[in-house]
Structure formats: C-alpha cells, structure tokens
Amino acid sequence: MQNFQGVGVSPGRVIGTIRQMPKPVSEPPSGEQLAASTTAEDAVAGLKAAAQSVHDELKARADKASGDGKAVLEATALMAKDTMLLKSATKLINNNGSSAERAIWEAGASVSEMLHNLGGYMAERATDVLDVRARIVAELRGVPAPGIPASDSPFILVAEDLAPADTATLDPAIVTALVTSGGGPQSHTAIIARSLGLPAVVAARGVDEIPDGAEVFVDGAAGSLSLEPTEEQRAAALAWVENAATLAVFDGNGTTADGHLVPLLANVGGAKDAAAAAALGAQGVGLFRTEFCFLERDTEPTVLEQAAAYRGVFDAFPGKKVVLRTLDAGADKPLPFLTDATEPNPALGVRGYRTDFTTPGVLERQLEAIAIATDESEAEVWVMAPMISTAAEAARFASLCGAAGIKTPGVMVEVPSAALTSASVLRHVGFASLGTNDLTQYAMAADRQLGPLAELNTPWQPAVLRLVQLTVAGSAEEGNGKPVGVCGEAAADPALAVVLVGLGVSTLSMTARSLAAVGTVLKTVTLEQAQELARLALSAPDALDAKAWVRAKLPILEELGL
Amino acid sequence: MPERTATIASRSGLHARPAAIFAEAAGESPVEVTIAMAGSAADDALDAASILSLMTLGAAKGDVVVLRADGDGADAALDSLVTLLETDLDAE
Numbered sequence: 170m171q172n173f174q175g176v177g178v179s180p181g182r183v184i185g186t187i188r189q190m191p192k193p194v195s196e197p198p199s200g201e202q203l204a205a206s207t208t209a210e211d212a213v214a215g216l217k218a219a220a221q222s223v224h225d226e227l228k229a230r231a232d233k234a235s236g237d238g239k240a241v242l243e244a245t246a247l248m249a250k251d252t253m254l255l256k257s258a259t260k261l262i263n264n265n266g267s268s269a270e271r272a273i274w275e276a277g278a279s280v281s282e283m284l285h286n287l288g289g290y291m292a293e294r295a296t297d298v299l300d301v302r303a304r305i306v307a308e309l310r311g312v313p314a315p316g317i318p319a320s321d322s323p324f325i326l327v328a329e330d331l332a333p334a335d336t337a338t339l340d341p342a343i344v345t346a347l348v349t350s351g352g353g354p355q356s357h358t359a360i361i362a363r364s365l366g367l368p369a370v371v372a373a374r375g376v377d378e379i380p381d382g383a384e385v386f387v388d389g390a391a392g393s394l395s396l397e398p399t400e401e402q403r404a405a406a407l408a409w410v411e412n413a414a415t416l417a418v419f420d421g422n423g424t425t426a427d428g429h430l431v432p433l434l435a436n437v438g439g440a441k442d443a444a445a446a447a448a449l450g451a452q453g454v455g456l457f458r459t460e461f462c463f464l465e466r467d468t469e470p471t472v473l474e475q476a477a478a479y480r481g482v483f484d485a486f487p488g489k490k491v492v493l494r495t496l497d498a499g500a501d502k503p504l505p506f507l508t509d510a511t512e513p514n515p516a517l518g519v520r521g522y523r524t525d526f527t528t529p530g531v532l533e534r535q536l537e538a539i540a541i542a543t544d545e546s547e548a549e550v551w552v553m554a555p556m557i558s559t560a561a562e563a564a565r566f567a568s569l570c571g572a573a574g575i576k577t578p579g580v581m582v583e584v585p586s587a588a589l590t591s592a593s594v595l596r597h598v599g600f601a602s603l604g605t606n607d608l609t610q611y612a613m614a615a616d617r618q619l620g621p622l623a624e625l626n627t628p629w630q631p632a633v634l635r636l637v638q639l640t641v642a643g644s645a646e647e648g649n650g651k652p653v654g655v656c657g658e659a660a661a662d663p664a665l666a667v668v669l670v671g672l673g674v675s676t677l678s679m680t681a682r683s684l685a686a687v688g689t690v691l692k693t694v695t696l697e698q699a700q701e702l703a704r705l706a707l708s709a710p711d712a713l714d715a716k717a718w719v720r721a722k723l724p725i726l727e728e729l730g731l
Numbered sequence: 732m733p734e735r736t737a738t739i740a741s742r743s744g745l746h747a748r749p750a751a752i753f754a755e756a757a758g759e760s761p762v763e764v765t766i767a768m769a770g771s772a773a774d775d776a777l778d779a780a781s782i783l784s785l786m787t788l789g790a791a792k793g794d795v796v797v798l799r800a801d802g803d804g805a806d807a808a809l810d811s812l813v814t815l816l817e818t819d820l821d822a823e
Contacts, residue, residue, distance in 0.1 A: 244751040247782040254783060280783055290746050291786055298783070 175348070175373025176623050177392030178359035180686065180731045182409040183346045183368055184386050184398050187379055188320065190328035191313040194303040197270035203262070212262050216269040217255065219308040223301065224249040230319055241297070248301045254280055270306050277302030288467075317344070325387060327376050330620070331358040341365045346387045348394050350377045351620035354627050355606045355658060362389075363661055366682040370394055372623035390731050409730045416729065419450035419684040423677070429696040431670050433688055434490070434678035436656060440481025446681035453490035453549075455602065455678020456656035457482050459535070460502055467505050469531055475538035476545075483546035491548045492602060492656070492678070494581065495535055497521050497555040501618070507531060516616065521556025521581075522566065536573035543575070553579035553602055558586045560593040567597045582653075583607035588636040591643025595651050603640060603674070605657025609633050628659035629712040634672065638707065641673035654678060663690035663731050664719050670696070671703030686731055693725050734799040735809045736769055737816040744791040749820040754782040756815055760808035762800040769795040779812070 203212055227246035231239050248254065254276050261272035277298050284295040304314045317326060317338050326344045330352040339361065347369040352358045354371065362369030368389030376394060379385070386398035386406065395402065423433035434455030435446035439462075443454060462470055462478045470478075483491055498504040499520025507528050512518040525532045536552070543550040554566045557580040570578035582588050583604035595601055605628040610617045612633050615625040628634075637655070644651050654676035659665050661683035667690060669677060679687065694702070702719050709715035720726055741749035757764045758780035765776035766788065776799060777784035790796055796816065798809050 240748045240751070244747065244782060247751055247754055251781050251783045252778045253781040253787075283787055284783075287787065287789060290743075291789070294746075294786060 171396040173348075173373045173376050173379075173394040175370040175376070175392045175394070176354055176627070177369075177388065177390050178354050178371050179347075179362040179367060179369040180390040181346065181366075181368025181413065182386070182388050182390075182402075182405045182730045183325065184384065184403060184406045185323060185325040185345050186382050186384050187327050187348075188318045188324040189377065189379070189381055190317060190326060190331075191307070191315050192329075194306050194310075194312075194315050197268060197274050197306065199271070201268045201271040202266050203268050209263050209266070212269045212272075213259050215309065216258060216262070216273060216305070217250075219269075219305050220250045220255060220273075223304045223308055223314075226314070226319070227301075227304075244294070245297050245301060248298055249305065254298070254301075270309050273302055273305050273309075277305075325385060327379060328358075329377060330356060330371075331361055335361070339365070341367055346370075346389065348373055348376050348387060349620075350374055353617060353620055353623035355610070355617040356620075357618075359658070360680075363658070363680045363682060372620045388730075390726070405730065412729050416685045416689060416731075419688045421450040421452060423452060423688055423691060425670065425691055425694055425696050425699060427695040427697075429670075431674075431691060432490075432676045433684050433691075434492070434654075434656075434676055435681040435684065436678050437482060437681075439478070440485065442681070443482040443485035447485045449681040449684055451486075451681055451684060453486055453492075454482065455490075455492050455654055455660075455676055457491055457493040459493060459496055460498065460504075463496060463498070463504055464502070469506055469534070472534050472538045472541070475535060476541040479539055479542035480546055483542055483548035483550060487547035489548060490551060492551045492553060492579070492654075493539060495522070495532060495539075495552065495554050496524070498524055516610065522554040522562060523556055533569060533573070536569055536575060540574045550575070551577040551579055551600060553581050553598075553600070555581045555604070556584060556607075557581060557594065558584045560590060560597060563587075563594045564597040581656075582640050583611065583657075585612050585636055588640045588643075591640040591653075592646040593643075595644055595647045598651075600652045600654070601640060601644065602678070603637055603653065603655045603657065605633065605637075605655060605659035608636060608657070609659075612636055624712065627712050627716075628657065628662075628665060629706070629716045631707055631709050631711070631715055634668065634703070634707055634715070637669065637674065638672050638703075645673075652676065661687065663687045664716065664723055664726055667691060667694055667699050667723065668703050668706045668719055671699035671701070686729070689729070690723065690725055690731065694723070732799055732801045733805045733809055734797055735813045736795055736797050737813040739790050739792050739794050739796065740817045740819045742792055742819060742821045744794070745785050745788065745796075745816075750782050750785040752820055753812070753815055754780055754785055757812060760800070760812065761804045762802045762808055764798055764800040764808060764812060767797050767799075769797050773799070 224246050231242035258272040258276035261267040281295040281298040284291045307314050323345050325346045327348045347362050349358050349371045352371040370392050386395045386402040423431045432452040434453045435451035436456040437443045438458045499508045500515045507524045552575050563580050567578040577599045579598045579600040581604045582601050609628050613625045615622040641653050644653050652675040655674050656678040660677035661679035663686050666687045706715040764779040766779040767776040
C-alpha cells in the first residue's frame with residue numbers, strides 16, 4: 170500500500186478511481202513548419218477533421234447540459250468549426266507552410282484579440298476561442314483535451330492545481346474529491362473544495378504520477394491519499410457517507426458544551442450565497458465580500474447599482490448581523506480602475522483600504538451605497554475595512570463611516586501591525602475581524618498560492634495564534650469589550666475553531682458548508698477545555714505539533730472523520 | 732443575387748445564444764449565406780454561418796442587416812433566416 174502525504178484542506182473520506190487533469194496545451198513553436206512528409210492539403214484536411222471532432226465532443230456535452238452552461242457549450246462547439254477561424258488557419262498552412270498546430274494557434278490568437286478589443290460580452294468570449302484552439306491542438310497531437318476530464322461516472326480529480334475558472338466546469342456530482350500536487354491550504358483549490366463540500370488534499374507530492382483509473386482512498390482531514398485501499402479504509406469511507414448526512418445540518422446555535430455562545434456566521438460573496446447560507450442555518454454573515462459587484466468591470470458601478478446589490482445580501486438576514494467588508498481590490502484581485510497591475514510586489518502594494526490613497530472617492534461612494542441599502546433593510550449592518558495597518562487608518566475609516574451615517578465601523582486585522590497594536594486600533598472603531606488567510610501570509614512571509622510554502626502557510630502556526638491572542642488582549646486593554654471575530658478559512662477547521670474560541674474570539678465566520686461540522690465539535694467542549702487547548706497550541710514548537718496535540722485531545726474529530 | 736433586409740429582434744443583439752442559433756441555421760441551409768450591416772459594401776459581407784463573424788459584426792437589437800445568397804433554394808433559405816432574426820430568441 171503506497172501512501173502520499175499532503176495537506177488536508179477539506180474533510181471527508183472517499184474511495185474512488187482517479188482521473189488526472191491533463192497538462193495545459195503548450196504553444197506550438199513560433200515558425201513551426203509542415204513536416205516534409207505532409208502536404209498542405211493533408212494538413213488542412215487533418216485540421217478540419219480535428220476541428221470537427223472537437224465540435225462533436227463539445228456538442229455532445231452541450232446536449233447533456235442545461236441552462237447557461239448549455240448555451241456556452243453550444244456556442245463554443247460552433248466556434249470549433251467556425252469558417253472564420255479555419256479559413257485563416259488554412260491560409261497560414263497554404264501560404265506560409267505552417268504546421269496545422271501553429272496555424273490554428275495563430276488564427277485563434279488573432280480572432281481572440283479581435284473579440285477582446287470589442288470589449289464587453291465579446292471580450293468574455295475571447296477566452297472561449299483560446300479554449301477551442303487548445304482543444305484542436307490537443308486533438309491534432311493526439312493528447313487529452315485540456316480542462317477537467319468529461320465523464321459520466323464519478324471520479325477523484327488529480328491536478329497540479331485548479332484555477333478559479335475550473336470551478337465553472339467542476340460538477341460535484343461527478344468529482345468526488347480533489348487532490349493536487351501543488352497549491353497550499355489557502356490556494357484556489359482549497360477554497361473551491363470547501364465551498365463545494367468536497368474532500369481535498371493539496372501539496373501532495375508525487376500524485377501526478379498515479380495512472381488514470383487507479384483506485385485510491387482519500388482522507389481530506391488527514392491529508393493523505395493511499396493506493397490499494399484496505400478493508401479498514403473501505404469501512405471508513407462508508408462511515409463518512411453516514412456522518413456527512415448528520416454534518417450537513419447546523420442547528421443555528423453556536424455554543425460550547427457549557428453554554429458559552431459563539432455565533433457561527435457565514436462568508437458570502439453575493440445574494441445567492443447569502444440565501445444558501447441562511448438555509449444552512451448561518452446566524453448571520455461575518456464576511457460579505459463586496460468585490461463581486463466590481464469584478465470584471467472596467468468602470469465603477471453607480472451608487473444605486475451597488476445599493477441594490479448589497480440589499481440582496483442584507484435581505485437574506487433580516488434582524489441579524491451582516492458584516493460587510495469594503496472593496497478589497499489588489500494583489501490576486503486586480504481591478505482596472507483601481508489597481509496598478511505593474512506593481513513589483515502586489516501583496517505588499519496598494520490593495521484593500523490602501524486603494525483609497527491612490528483613488529479617493531470610490532470608498533466614500535461605496536459607504537454611501539451601503540448606508541442607502543442599510544436604511545432600506547432590516548439587517549444589522551456592520552462595516553469593516555480590509556488591510557488596515559495603523560490606528561490612524563482606523564480613525565480615518567471610522568470618520569468616513571460616520572460621515573456616511575454608518576453606525577458600526579470596524580477593521581479587518583490581517584496585517585501583523587494591526588494585531589500588535591489592536592488596543593489603539595480598536596479605540597477608534599467598534600469591532601475587529603481577523604482575516605487569518607492574509608494574517609498568516611504576512612506573519613510567515615509566505616505567498617498563499619505557493620505549494621512549496623504550504624507548511625509555513627497554515628494558521629496553525631503558533632506565531633499566527635499568538636497574533637490572534639494579542640488582538641483579543643488588545644480589545645481587553647481598550648476596555649469596552651469590543652468584539653474580535655475570525656473570518657478566515659481557519660474558522661472552518663473544527664479543531665482550530667475550538668482553539669480560536671479558547672483564545673477569546675467571539676464569533677466565527679466561515680464557508681457555510683462548514684457550519685455544521687464546526688458547530689458539532691464546539692458543542693463537545695467547555696470554554697475551559699477550549700482555553701486549555703489554546704494554551705497547548707500556543708506552547709507547540711511548530712504548526713504540525715500544534716495541530717497534532719490539539720487533535721489528539723479531540724477524539725470526536727477522528728470519530729466523525731473531520 | 733437575392734437579398735433581404737432584417738431588423739435584429741433579440742434583446743442581447745446578435746451575440747450569445749441568438750448568434751449560435753442563427754449561425755447553426757445558416758450553416759444548415761443549402762446555399763452560402765452572407766450577412767452585412769445595412770448600408771455597408773457588399774464586399775464587407777461576412778459568412779452568416781460563422782459565429783465568430785457574427786460576433787465581430789456587433790449587431791445590436793434594432794440594427795438592420797442585409798442577407799445575401801445565390802443558387803437553388805436561396806429565396807426560401809433567406810426567408811427562413813429573416814424570420815429567425817426578427818424573432819426575439821432571448822425570450823425563448
């Protein structure tokens with residue numbers, strides 16, 4: 170039995186056969202010519218045949234799909250045998266002696282650029298042309314088409330890493346678990362897996378060598394993948410199916426065994442998420458990311474447009490708390506009208522609240538929109554700024570909120586300086602929320618997306634836990650009992666959630682799928698036990714020990730497969 | 732050469748789903764059909780069966796386009812394509 174060890178990022182135990190995600194199609198070398206043995210006529214015929222079969226495959230998938238997905242696949246299928254694309258490739262073969270692969274590559278590039286320059290809806294379709302082009306080149310080379318393999322039967326997807334765009338084609342009824350050789354605990358793969366409730370392991374070196382069709386056991390809590398599953402593992406996978414059913418429902422009451430209340434809130438990105446989170450029992454929203462309203466736009470949305478979008482989320486939680494985070498652009502979330510894409514070091518650049526230094530006005534208009542939406546809704550709206558580093562920034566943000574008529578301003582604590590000075594920061598605002606993903610990245614100086622740094626990049630690092638503790642201590646020093654919550658991925662890990670409660674965190678906000686698991690585990694410990702576990706984690710020499718020591722004291726995790 | 736004019740009825744214009752439906756229908760007709768914005772030179776006409784050409788044409792709702800085709804069955808083919816353009820395909 171061969172075992173591959175990675176980092177578990179989303180719990181669950183499953184057995185299944187694996188499918189490797191094909192490597193991205195490489196560009197045919199510039200100037201690549203037809204092979205001496207191939208005539209231009211043969212190359213053109215080969216190209217047409219390849220285009221036809223790409224068309225047929227996409228069309229077959231479209232016939233099985235429904236809704237928006239169907240329409241996109243139908244249009245993409247037509248692009249595969251489009252005369253404009255094929256005529257221009259044929260010309261390159263006939264006139265320049267280009268290889269079929271190079272010809273379709275260049276033809277696709279120029280059509281895509283043309284669409285891109287038209288802007289709007291057309292620009293969005295430009296990437297579809299590039300996808301079709303890559304599929305035709307893969308077909309010509311006789312290698313598997315790029316992207317998540319199409320399949321009618323369920324499988325475990327193994328990839329180097331997933332991109333945000335892969336989410337659209339990832340069907341959780343077919344893909345039963347995700348395992349990647351790269352990526353870290355905060356990578357897109359991890360975030361996608363948690364939001365879909367799929368077991369996932371990242372940074373598992375060597376898994377890309379496992380042949381397609383191999384039967385494996387994946388444990389998303391332990392972070393392991395085993396070849397040739399044992400009887401014991403088969404039993405564990407069966408038990409998980411039963412546990413998963415009980416772990417799917419949260420009773421809407423976050424509390425420790427001795428009745429210390431810890432409201433469990435949801436992280437949402439829009440009205441649809443908010444409705445789903447409310448249905449899953451979320452006691453409110455601890456992080457409403459407002460970027461969705463701005464992303465993929467070349468210009469700023471109007472105040473009224475924004476207000477309508479915010480209302481959609483507020484209305485899902487009448488009478489409950491909704492913590493809204495103002496626009497967090499920059500680094501991995503660039504926006505053309507706000508951020509400078511040429512910064513050498515975007516994670517340390519003008520991002521989050523700092524975009525107000527370079528593009529003043531956008532934040533004030535957003536606050537105006539929030540105030541309008543708040544007036545029209547019954548939610549209890551709190552507003553916080555991302556990437557606050559100093560007390561002066563907190564004071565300025567609070568005054569902007571005051572001017573807009575927003576009653577409860579707060580800050581995200583994700584820069585270590587804000588954690589270290591939280592008493593002075595909190596003096597100016599009503600609450601703080603720890604963004605553990607960025608706090609970990611900055612405390613450990615480790616890029617969130619890098620696989621080789623996965624071990625550094627975990628909120629189990631004692632240094633990160635210490636920053637959480639200092640933030641809570643700062644609130645006590647400030648003296649007005651201002652709440653400190655957590656809204657990073659750390660809150661979704663049931664073991665870590667217990668530690669955070671022990672450190673004095675008052676609310677936990679997570680992807681709605683994790684509410685039931687966190688709620689279930691929290692109910693098994695008293696506040697005093699949680700405090701004991703927090704001391705234990707803080708005293709560990711490194712993240713691995715901190716996690717192992719705490720987990721050893723929480724046997725329910727093993728029982729439930731969490 | 733037979734030709735017809737048609738006013739685009741689909742709300743989203745001749746993109747997305749309406750473009751796909753129209754390109755597919757044009758590809759299935761027995762004659763080659765071209766499409767151009769009304770008033771532009773016949774030389775600038777594009778292949779109506781090409782979804783990418785239709786998208787680059789950028790015809791919006793209310794725009795008038797000219798369809799042209801030659802050969803057996805051209806008139807019938809043009810008539811049915813005009814009907815398609817003058818239907819709001821987004822509503823279906």
